[in-house]
Amino acid sequence: MNRIEKIISALEETANHPAKAVKASMKETGKKAVGCFPYYTPDEIIYAAGLLPVGLWGGQTDIKLADKYLQSFCCSIMRINVEQGMKGMYDFLSAVIIPAYCDTLKCICDNWHVAVPQTYLIPMVYPQHRKIAAGVAYLIDEYKRVQKELETIAGKKITEKDLEDSIALYEDYRETMRHFTAIVSRYSKTLNAKTRHLIIKAAYFMDKRLYAIKIKELMEELKRLPEEKLDGIKVVVTGILAETDALLDAFVQNKIVFVADDLAHESRQFRTSVRSEGTALERLAYRIADHDGCSLLYDEEKKHGQLLIDLVRENHADGVVVCMMKFCNPEEFDYPIYKKELEVAGIPMLYLEIEQKMDSAEQIRTRIQSFAEMIK
Amino acid sequence: MDKNISSKQILNDMISRHYKEALEAKKSGERVAWATSIVPQELLETMDIKVVYPENHAAVLGARKDAPAFLRNAENNGYSNDLCSYARVNIGYANLKESAAGNIPMPDFIFCCNNICNTVIKWYENLAREMRIPMILIDTPFNHTFDVPGHSVKYIREQFNHAIGQLEQITGKKFDHDRFKEVMKISAETARWWKKATALAAAQPSPFNGFDLFNYMAVIVCMRGKQEGLDLFKLWAEELQGKIDRGEGPWKDQPEKYRVMWDGIACWPHLADTSKILRKNGINLITSTYPDSWTIVYDSDDLDAMARAYSSNYANRNLAYGAGNIVQIVKDFSLDGIIYHSNRSCKLMDFRQYEVQRQVQEQTGVASVIFDGDQTDPGAFSLAQYETRIQALMEMMEQRRNERLSRR
Numbered sequence: 001m002n003r004i005e006k007i008i009s010a011l012e013e014t015a016n017h018p019a020k021a022v023k024a025s026m027k028e029t030g031k032k033a034v035g036c037f038p039y040y041t042p043d044e045i046i047y048a049a050g051l052l053p054v055g056l057w058g059g060q061t062d063i064k065l066a067d068k069y070l071q072s073f074c075c076s077i078m079r080i081n082v083e084q085g086m087k088g089m090y091d092f093l094s095a096v097i098i099p100a101y102c103d104t105l106k107c108i109c110d111n112w113h114v115a116v117p118q119t120y121l122i123p124m125v126y127p128q129h130r131k132i133a134a135g136v137a138y139l140i141d142e143y144k145r146v147q148k149e150l151e152t153i154a155g156k157k158i159t160e161k162d163l164e165d166s167i168a169l170y171e172d173y174r175e176t177m178r179h180f181t182a183i184v185s186r187y188s189k190t191l192n193a194k195t196r197h198l199i200i201k202a203a204y205f206m207d208k209r210l211y212a213i214k215i216k217e218l219m220e221e222l223k224r225l226p227e228e229k230l231d232g233i234k235v236v237v238t239g240i241l242a243e244t245d246a247l248l249d250a251f252v253q254n255k256i257v258f259v260a261d262d263l264a265h266e267s268r269q270f271r272t273s274v275r276s277e278g279t280a281l282e283r284l285a286y287r288i289a290d291h292d293g294c295s296l297l298y299d300e301e302k303k304h305g306q307l308l309i310d311l312v313r314e315n316h317a318d319g320v321v322v323c324m325m326k327f328c329n330p331e332e333f334d335y336p337i338y339k340k341e342l343e344v345a346g347i348p349m350l351y352l353e354i355e356q357k358m359d360s361a362e363q364i365r366t367r368i369q370s371f372a373e374m375i376k
Numbered sequence: 377m378d379k380n381i382s383s384k385q386i387l388n389d390m391i392s393r394h395y396k397e398a399l400e401a402k403k404s405g406e407r408v409a410w411a412t413s414i415v416p417q418e419l420l421e422t423m424d425i426k427v428v429y430p431e432n433h434a435a436v437l438g439a440r441k442d443a444p445a446f447l448r449n450a451e452n453n454g455y456s457n458d459l460c461s462y463a464r465v466n467i468g469y470a471n472l473k474e475s476a477a478g479n480i481p482m483p484d485f486i487f488c489c490n491n492i493c494n495t496v497i498k499w500y501e502n503l504a505r506e507m508r509i510p511m512i513l514i515d516t517p518f519n520h521t522f523d524v525p526g527h528s529v530k531y532i533r534e535q536f537n538h539a540i541g542q543l544e545q546i547t548g549k550k551f552d553h554d555r556f557k558e559v560m561k562i563s564a565e566t567a568r569w570w571k572k573a574t575a576l577a578a579a580q581p582s583p584f585n586g587f588d589l590f591n592y593m594a595v596i597v598c599m600r601g602k603q604e605g606l607d608l609f610k611l612w613a614e615e616l617q618g619k620i621d622r623g624e625g626p627w628k629d630q631p632e633k634y635r636v637m638w639d640g641i642a643c644w645p646h647l648a649d650t651s652k653i654l655r656k657n658g659i660n661l662i663t664s665t666y667p668d669s670w671t672i673v674y675d676s677d678d679l680d681a682m683a684r685a686y687s688s689n690y691a692n693r694n695l696a697y698g699a700g701n702i703v704q705i706v707k708d709f710s711l712d713g714i715i716y717h718s719n720r721s722c723k724l725m726d727f728r729q730y731e732v733q734r735q736v737q738e739q740t741g742v743a744s745v746i747f748d749g750d751q752t753d754p755g756a757f758s759l760a761q762y763e764t765r766i767q768a769l770m771e772m773m774e775q776r777r778n779e780r781l782s783r784r
C-alpha cells in the first residue's frame with residue numbers, strides 16, 4: 001500500500017465502523033462525545049467545551065423497536081436513529097443534540113425522552129426567519145442555552161477564546177473540505193463516488209483537528225500524482241445523503257463521478273463560512289443566516305435550483321443526480337421547483353428514491369446504468 | 377341575527393358568502409391573501425384584506441369528492457404522494473384554478489404561520505415562487521418545553537412588526553393600530569365563545585350531533601376576527617344550552633350510547649361513511665383537540681400575550697402537553713373512547729400518536745383505536761379496516777363499562 005492508499009483506507013475504515021472509530025477518538029483525545037443529529041448542530045460550541053461532536057446520520061440497522069414510536073412512512077434515517085438509540089448503541093455518548101428542523105425531527109425530540117431515556121437529550125430549534133435581526137437574536141439565545149448544557153456536561157466554562165479557537169478550527173476544516181471536493185474531478189479514479197463519500201463521512205467520527213490534518217496530507221500526496229484522465233460522466237449530486245454501498249457501487253461501476261455535491265450530509269455542512277465580524281455566537285448565527293439553497297431553511301426565493309444550476313456550470317457537469325430520501329418532506333417539496341428549473345436550463349437529471357436500508361438496489365442500478373448510457 | 381334561523385343555516389350561508397366575497401373582491405381589483413389555518417389573521421383583518429384558507433378549501437374539495445383531479449395534477453408536476461394532501465390539492469388547484477366543488481381567488485401574497493407544522497413553510501414557499509408573489513412568514517419555534525420560552529415570545533412578537541412592515545409595503549397603506557386593537561378584541565372574544573360552545577359537549581347526553589364540530593371549525597378558521605363569527609358562536613352556544621336544558625341528545629331517533637373523541641383531521645372524502653358507522657353504533661363524536669387549537673386568547677393590547685397564544689396550540693407544543701391535554705379532555709367530557717386517525721398526510725401528528733395513545737391509556741384507562749386514513753386523499757383509507765377498528769373499540773368500551781358497573 002502506498003501512502004495515499006494508506007490514508008484513504010484508514011478514513012474508509014473510520015467511515016465504515018463509526019462506533020469503533022468514535023470510541024478510538026475518545027480514547028485518543030480523552031474527550032467525552034456528544035451525538036449530533038442532522039442538521040447544522042453547533043459543533044463549534046461542543047468542540048469549544050472540550051467535547052467531541054459525533055454525527056448521527058442513521059446506519060444499516062434493521063427496524064424493530066422503533067416501530068413502537070414511528071409509522072413506516074417516517075424517513076429511514078430517523079427510524080434508524082431511534083432504533084439505534086433504543087438498542088443502546090448510543091449509550092457511550094454523554095448527550096445527543098436534536099435540532100427540530102422538520103416535522104419529523106420535532107417528533108423525534110419528543111419521543112426521545114421516552115424511547116431513549118438513558119441518552120440525555122438537548123433539543124434545539126433554529127429560527128426559520130434566520131436572516132432578520134429577531135431571528136439572529138433568537139438563535140444566539142438558543143446557542144447560549146445549549147452552551148450552558150454543554151458546560152455542565154464538560155464540567156468547564158466555555159470562554160470567548162475557546163469559541164474563537166474552535167471556530168477557527170472549523171473554518172479551516174470547511175475550507176479544506178471545499179478544496180478537497182474541488183480536486184475530485186482531477187483524481188476521479190482514486191476519488192471515485194464511493195471513496196469520496198467515505199472520506200467525507202469519516203469527519204463525523206473523528207476529532208476535526210486530526211481529520212483536517214489527514215485530508216491535507218492526502219491532498220499533498222495527490223498533488224504529486226499525475227492527474228487522472230476523467231473518462232466517465234460528471235455529475236452534481238443532491239439530497240440528504242448518498243448511501244447505501246450498493247448505490248455508490250453502481251455509480252462507480254458506471255463511471256459516474258461526483259464532481260460536486262449539494263448533499264446535506266456533505267457539502268451543505270461546509271460550503272458556507274462564518275462572517276469575520278461579531279462575537280463568536282453572532283458569527284455562528286450569521287453562518288446559518290447566510291447559508292442558502294438548503295431545503296431545511298426558509299427561503300421564499302427558492303434558490304435551491306439556481307444553486308444546482310451554478311454547480312453544474314462551474315464544474316462542467318453532465319447532469320444532476322437526485323438522491324431523494326424517501327418520506328423526506330422538505331426535500332420532496334423542493335424537488336418540483338428545481339426539476340422545472342433544471343429542465344429549462346437543459347440539464348439532464350436522474351431521480352432516485354433511496355432509503356438508508358434498501359432490500360434491493362436492482363432497480364436503482366438499472367436506472368443509473370440507463371442514465372449513464374443516455375449521457376454518453 | 378334573525379332568531380328563527382339556526383346557527384347551522386347561518387354557518388352554511390357564511391361560508392358560501394366568505395368564498396363569494398373573496399372572488400368578487402379579487403374581480404374588483406382588491407388584494408387577496410392565502411393563509412394557514414391558525415395564522416395571526418388579526419394583522420390581515422386590520423388591513424381589511426380578504427383572506428382565504430387553502431386548508432379549508434382543500435377540505436371542501438375533499439368532502440365534495442373533487443380532490444383527485446388536483447392530487448393528480450400535483451403528482452404530475454413532481455409532488456410526491458407522500459406529501460400532505462392539503463398541500464397537494466392546493467398546489468394542484470393553483471395550477472388548474474377551477475373546481476366544480478367551489479373556487480377561490482388566486483392570491484396576491486401569502487401569509488404563513490408554522491405553528492401547525494413546518495410543512496406549510498415548504499408548501500407556501502413553493503406557492504410564492506410559482507406565482508412570483510410575496511410571502512409573509514410568522515415563525516413560531518416548536519416548543520420542546522412545556523411552555524413557550526421567553527426568547528420565542530420575543531422573536532415572534534418582533535416578527536409581527538416585521539410582517540406589518542411587509543403588509544404596508546404590499547398594500548401601500550398604513551397599519552391602523554387602533555383598528556388592530558379592536559380586531560384583537562373581537563378575535564379573542566370569538567375564540568372564547570368557540571371554546572365555550574364546544575365545551576358544552578361535556579353535558580350528558582351531549583347536544584352535539586356527531587361531526588358538527590368539523591363544520592363549525594370552518595368558521596373559527598375563516599372568520600375568527602369578524603363580528604359575524606363571534607355572533608355565530610354565541611348563537612350556537614345558546615342553541616346547545618337550550619338542548620341541554622331540554623335534555624336533548626345528539627339524535628332524535630336514538631340515544632347517545634358512547635362518547636368519543638376524534639384525534640386528528642376528518643377523512644373528508646369518507647365523511648359520510650366514517651360518521652354513519654359511528655352513528656349506527658350509538659357512538660357520538662363529541663370533541664377533538666381542535667376546540668383548544670383555536671382558543672387563541674390574550675389581552676387586546678398585549679403583543680407578548682398574542683405571540684405566546686399563537687405559539688401555544690397543541691400541535692406546536694411538546695408531547696407531555698399533548699398527552700396531558702387529552703387526559704384532561706377524557707375527564708372533562710367523560711369520554712368512553714378515543715379514535716386516533718393516523719393521517720397519512722400529517723407527520724407531525726402521526727409520529728407522536730403512538731406514544732400519546734400509550735400515555736393517555738395509562739393515565740385514564742380510556743378505550744382507544746388507531747385507524748389509517750388521510751384527510752383528502754381517498755386512497756389511504758380502507759372502510760373495512762375502519763369498521764373492524766370501530767368494532768374493536770365498541771368491545772373495549774363495552775367491557776370497561778361492565779367493569780365499572782360491576783364495581784358499583
Ligand code: SF4
Nearest residue numbers: 075102104325328329
Ligand atoms: S429532513 Fe428529511 S430526512 Fe431529515 S429528518 Fe426530516 S424528514 Fe427525515
Ligand code: SF4
Nearest residue numbers: 460492493495721722
Ligand atoms: S395536515 Fe398536517 S402537514 Fe398538512 S398542513 Fe395540516 S398540520 Fe400541516
